[in-house]
Amino acid sequence: MAKIAFMDLEYYGNTPNGDIDNVFKVGIVISSSANKQGSTKEFKFEKEEDRDQKICEILKSNNIDCICGHNIVDFDRTKLDENLFKNRKIIDTLFLSMLLEPTYLDHKLEKLYRKLTK
Structure with a gap:
């Protein structure tokens, strides 16, 4: 069975010149078929x-075959x-979303923090 790393980047937003290179956090969750309870390993980077x-060390040391993410x-x-x-x-779950729901105009993931602050 393939080992999958689920990955997501968080960023501060657009810079004055329009770039979005301000990545400040990477979250990685690694699937674990060896553990019947489906526990995961989580890694976050602040710098x-x-x-x-x-990230490369984590992917290699866990023998990752696939990387999964939304709009990756x-x-x-x-x-x-x-x-x-x-x-x-x-x-890329964005493409999967488009295949599953082709009539949707927007395939963005809903942000939990936005729901909580309304």
Whole structure:
């Protein structure tokens, strides 16, 4: 069975020149088929300096075959070192959402913090 890492980037938003390179946190959850209860490992990085190297170490040490995320192809992947994705399959849930619900105009994930602050 393939080992999957579910990954998401968090960023501060647009810079004055319109870029969104202000990634401040990466969350990675690793699937665990060995544990019948389905427990996961979670990793978060607060500093950008060594982010890509640490992600690479985590993916290699856990023998990750697939990386899954929402809009990972058009956003997350463009912000990280391309070597992190070499020889790994990519599952983008944004594309899955478009296939499952083609009539939806918007396929963004609902933000829990926005619901709680309304």
